[in-house]
Amino acid sequence: MASHVVVTSSTARSTKVKVSPGTYMSDVLDQACKTLHLEAGNYLLKHKQRNVDLSVPFRISGLVGGAKLDLVIKSKSPSPVTVAVAIPPPDGAAFSNGRLGGTFPSSFTVWQVLRQLESLPEAVNAKLNITARGVAATTNGGTSGSGQLLYESPILNVMGRELGSFQDYQRTLSQLGYNSGSVLMRLSYKTTGITFFEAQQEISQYFHELEESKSETPASSASPPVPTPLSSAQTGTPDELSPEPAPDAQMQDAPTLEATSSQTDGASPSTAGDSAPTPQDPLAPVDIFSAPSSSTLAASLTAVDDDDFTPTIAHAQLHQASLQDRSKNKRLLSDKELAERAAATEEKISSIQSIEVKVRFPDMTSATWVITHDDTGAKLYKAVRSVMADPSLPFRLVISGSKDAIRDVDAENNRVMRVHKITGRVLLNVLWDDSVSATDRAKPFLKSSAAQAAKSIVVPGVPAAEEEEKAPPVAKQQQGSRQGDPSRTADETMKKIGKFFKLPGKK
Structure with missing residues (x-):
């Protein structure tokens, strides 16, 4: 009705x-x-x-x-919108839950969102193609036909609403009604009656500005950068919203894996069953640490003063300043500012020659390695397997505090420092694959030669702070000063009483 x-x-x-x-x-x-x-x-x-x-x-x-x-x-500043696209099989099998997504400004068009998703590292590795698909024309789905390449158009279903024309792809997320929050788009494909060549001409007509910006940066950036929480070393898309690890104090240039291994001649003894890493082994760790002897955290055993945890006025002022800063409206960065920030991040990473990586194993033992710009994720996996008792067991390396996993791929686009934006010391956790049995998980992780070379972690003691004489509170000081001056107290009392006993006619 x-x-x-x-x-x-x-x-x-x-x-x-x-x-x-x-x-x-x-x-x-x-x-x-x-x-x-x-x-x-x-x-x-x-x-x-x-x-x-x-x-x-x-x-x-x-x-x-x-x-x-x-x-x-409405506000001129675009707001972030989380977009997830459900990829149909068989392409969707390469992604978690069959979905691919990120965070985009509400001023982005649907076409820009699709192009951004195509340029993500996961999509590049899976060779995902959404906007430039072609299918040969056949008769009734058979092998006969003209074989002319027809354009296969992407179709998006958003809450029952179908977007399939080039005019629909020109609409922004804001025009579709998404100015905040998240949205799920279900992707499908439809074979059109136009040829692939004609479709490319229409695409260049409707999206001339987008294609022009793409042609200016063919190698490093397939599309304008957006603040997505996904790292993208292959396409040059900056990882803007993800927190950068805080840089440590200025470190001296650490030696590479090869240089470090050449200096550890005879550091660990050899046994008949397992041979310890030799000085020529480029995968030898710098240090190996044994598991803690106590189940209680060392920090909880340190005696501290309860007053250390009492908030002060300075703490309250910092908290108030933080609340005021968060309450202010902040605009999103422009494309130029995003490009400048990405260039600054790349320059910062390039200036760091090497970093120290600590790997924590499932049995709480750990080892440290030094990696450089050229070291890939596959080299880290080989280094960990060199100290394992059973190198055949599958595992994965995950950056502590995040779900970002390092891929076991020996390729230029999988350099650890550049892909994961690592600028300082980092901790990696070894997580067993689901296929590893409980019996194998209960066994020691390190082989015998590496376990013999392990040393205990020395926890430095906290120096005792000198007790300072605490000044009495201001209220008590004022009260004491009044009690010590009887004449002042008497004068104040007479002033209070006098106003009740004034004679008539006097002011």
């Missing part, structure tokens, strides 16, 4: 927009702005001082027929 809503602008101009239960609120905004000769991308709809969700149809928007909506100007 058809109904209508009344949309009123800030200049008191109003218009009626006919709606049906399946009409999306973003279409209501477009129709109202078209009637009022306004740009729909600059406005939002409000109902009783509350924003209307533009991504839902009218029947679930909570509005009734004849509802009065206000047309208000």
Whole structure:
């Protein structure tokens, strides 16, 4: 059953927009702005001082027929939107849960989102192709036919809404009603009747600016950078929103794996069953540490003063300043600023010659290695296997405090420091693969020669702080000064009593 809503602008101009239960609120905004000769991308709809969700149809928007909506100007700063795209099989089998996504500004078009997803490292490794697919024309799905290459267009289903034309791909996330939060898009493909060559011409017509920016940076950046939480060394997409590890104090240039191994001649004895890493072994660790002898954390055994945990005025001021800073609106960085930050990050990584990597094993033993710019993830895996009692057991290396795993691939695009943006000392955890049995997990991780060379971790003692004479609180100081001056106390008492015993007529 058809109904209508009344949309009123800030200049008191109003218009009626006919709606049906399946009409999306973003279409209501477009129709109202078209009637009022306004740009729909600059406005939002409000109902009783509350924003209307533009991504839902009218029947679930909570509005009734004849509802009065206000047309208000939205913020010029785009807000981040988390987008996840469900990839259909068989391509989706290469991704976790069959989905690929990231965080994009609400001003990004649907086409830009698809191109960004294609340039992510996971998509590049899986050779994912979304926007440039072609299929040979055949007769009734057989092997006969002209064989002409037809364009296979991506089709996106967003909450029951189908986006499949080039005009739909020009719409931004904000125009679809997504100005914040997250959205799931289900991807499918449809063979069109136009040839692949004609489709490429239409793409260049509708997305001329995007293709032009792509041609300017063919090698390192397939599309403008976006603040996604995914690292992208292959495509040059900066990892802007992910926190960078805090740089340690200035370190001297550490030797490489080869140089370090040549200096450890005779550091660990050899046995008949296992041979210890030789000085010529480029995979030899710098140090090997044994597991803690106690199950209690060493930090909990240190005696501390309870006053050390009492917040001071300085702590309160810092907390208040932090709250005030977080309450301020902050705009997203422009493409130029993102490119400058990415260049600064690359320059910072290039200036670091080597870093120290500590690997913690499942039985709480650990070892350290020194890696350089040229070391890949495969070299780290080989180094760990060189000290394992059973190198055939599968495992993976995960950066501590995150879910970022290092891939066991020996390739230029898998250099550890550059791919994972590591600028200082880092801790890696060894996690067993699900196929490893409980019996194998209970066995010692290190082989006998490496276990004999292990040493205990020395925890430095905390120097005892000198006790300072605590000054009495300000209130007690004022109270003591009053008690020590009886004349002042008497004068104050007479002043209080005098005003109640004034004679009539006197002021």
